Amino acid sequence: MSSKRKKTIFDELKALLGSRVRADDMELQLYGKDSSVLSGVPSTVCFPLDAEEVQGIVNICNRFQRPFIARGSGTGLAGGAVPVGNPVIISTAKMNKILDIDLEDRIAWVEPGVLNLDLSKALKEFGFHFAPDPSSQQVCSIGGNVANNSGGPHCLAYGVTTSHVLAAEVVLPNAEIVTLGGIDPEPTGYDLRGLFIGSEGTMGIATKIAVRLTPNPPDVRTLLLDFADVSDGALAVSAIINAGIIPAALEMMDHNAIGMIEAFVHAGYPVEAAAVLLVELDGLSGAVEAAVETIKDVAKIHNAGSVRIAKDETERALLWKGRKNAFGAVARIKPDYYLHDTVVPRSKLVEVLNQVYQAADKYDLIAINVFHAGDGNLHPILAYDAREPGILERVHSAGDAIIKASMDAGGVLSGEHGIGLEKRDFMHLLFSAHDMFTQDLIREAFDPQGLANPLKILPSGSRCSDSFKQHVPEGVWV
Template identity: 75%
Template sequence: MVHKSADEKLLSDLRSFLGDRARNGDFELGLYSKDGSVLKGDPMIVCLPLNTDEVQQIVLACRKHDRPFLARGSGTGLAGGAVPIGEPVVIATAKMNKILDIDIDNRIAWVEPGVLNLDLSRELSPLGFHFAPDPSSQQVCSIGGNVANNSGGPHCLAYGVTSAHVAAVEVVLPDGRVTILGDLTPDSPGYDLRGLFIGSEGTMGIATKVAVRLTPNPPEIRTLLLDFADVRDGAAAVSAIIAAGLIPAALEMMDQRAIEIVEAFVNAGYPTEADAVLLVELDGLPGGVEHGVQVIRSVAESHHVGSVRVAVDDSERALLWKGRKNAFGAVARIKPDYYLHDTVVPRGKLVEVLEKVYQIADAYDLIAVNVFHAGDGNLHPILAYDSEEKGVLERVQAAGRAIVTASIEAGGVLSGEHGIGLEKRDYMGMLFSAHDMATQDLVREALDPDGFANPLKVLPSGSRCSDSFGQHVPEGAWV
């Protein structure tokens, strides 16, 4: 434990170059104690740097005072990756929000980490481009957070996740050195440190500039809504669409409960009597899109589809997507709190695992709502609850673990796009052997030998050699 006087010295060091952008008031500390997960930590000081130089100075000050640090974007992460454990200094990148350069000839934009995902695509749109990863939180999540979590989104089915869309990252390493990982050439020399860094959840350093790839906007987009009287037919249709050789731009599913709450929320005309709907988007050149629509119609018909609705214009398309992208918020209509899960299973196991999710929710007396990326088997069960209810969090946690177990047993993985963070680090052993994790830690240590960067995340403490700042998730971290 660091003494109070040392903390004051650190604060005064930070204030010497950040001024009032180094804060430790109750309001800030409360605000930055949580992210989008149901976990809570204990930040010591919150810093709001404006540039790489300030981030570097913060890191060096933390090193000098033996204090861990934690980078934070918009704090929308759902796995607790930005929850400050071990009283770290929080380095919030929200004020580093400039698009620095748009380089059309290289199809690259250099951006600061605090730029919001949707703001970037909006800025690129008049030029005919966008940034392909589009998490549901894209209105508020930051590019730095996308890099940390290797984020996905509905359109990653066709376009791939963040790693495929980032050419280079400027990083302040945990020892304070600044470097650029990757470059704009096709094969940057040496090993792919860029690929290693993306998705490392802030445990290998802090991204201060990101070179993102620009994806051309498709000339034609078609969005379809299919409804099914039986969720099993809907799930079978998902596999059949893929097996027919089609990779839609997005292929999303909502179950009956999700349809009901979303429809009440956005009035998009979703068929509330259906057991499940599929939201399918096709994009590209007109011939391919038209061919795709025909394939989907024929697959849907052979899977007992109720109706096929094709959005006639951009506003109808936006309305259909509004339902999907606001589904999580709409859950508030049934319960004040929710816990959003993220696992991936083989597409062919979707129905089997969905049924298990309902059974698990019933067993723990919780309400499960399912809205997810069916095309890549990425389940997002939402467990709705009321935190005022006594003992409910223990049930939510136990149900969460049961869902992860069911997914792994079906041949799936721990997380498709939210990351491991704090939430799932103790589940890593379900997927990896002790030696696998020790190897991962060996690699992590090459970048952060002293464990200063976002300690206690990703790997369970037993597999980490250098958790200098504590070994266990503190009691009471679950809120």
């Protein structure tokens, strides 16, 4: 081999990272997929250990004009980390250190690969936690949470990721390392931190994140209400909020979801019920006790079969384990699932849920509903078997019907999963061409070359510099 051979991007990455850069076909396939139904194939996978290495990779990508995509734990549900345009995948999984816990400032600096639940476990001995708790919290990374502005059941009372991330060290698409936001209350300048959170890796890669620590509540009560009618359950949700209570979490699961979850956790979920509400109240004991009584009253008025109150931490954990593992349990019904993440006004829950069931019936699919009822964030799951011929068209049609029903009810496209690749072509239902043009103008300020996770969030055509739109990989379903 001639030593004058022109160096490939792989050669350069190899020189930077050694064995932490891979291009084996089999391995590449594994990084072609997240938890959504989409897949692609990257050209290379890199495992940097620090910001300087991320910077090095981004520099090389710039030189070779190659797209790059940051990936955390690969649990995204909208294809945000699915490769498009033969990209380099930058896995932040090995950057998984908790760098500093500062109890006086009530913040922690963490690397992006730290797993959400690992952080809360590490904070436990100090009496704190990280409030956003996506259902995938045992495996999703803080970097991924920042990219998607993740929510979770407890965001009803505590707010989503943007309310809990104060600052981030970011490698910008031009490979510059900057700090967005600050750990003081009013950092100078535009809130680039707020803009970056939820930008799904299209504005750079976070390499260090300052998160706010939330004190663990002195009192927690978890209640399970069961209903013979889904509508009663949905009406109870509004009634609870109307009573002036903001529960820490207010989750709903329908009959299909209950059966599937109970088969896994054996927590005594009432498998005959049409729906259950999982309600968590936390705070000081006076407020918690008063709220428990109010909810018992609401339960009676809205025909709940019973109100079960978790007697201890073990029972509480078991009930939550059921809720949080729901998506993963779908294979007990069908091996594949497609889900939406629309948010609708609470008062429209009954109406939209009915339309979800109708859509599933019409296309002969199984609908499973397990969602954040308190903030109207639906997660209608359409379970199917991809091996069945023609099934994808039906799933697609039913999904469209659900989206339409949610938008007609005055809702939004995604509450917490993000737009990614999967939902981007629905964006026009929510935003005008000019709205999206403006969003793209701002994105371009960060990434004029369009190399940072191209083709995500905004539909093709709305971008000024979509040079990769011709390269939507085979098999990708958009």
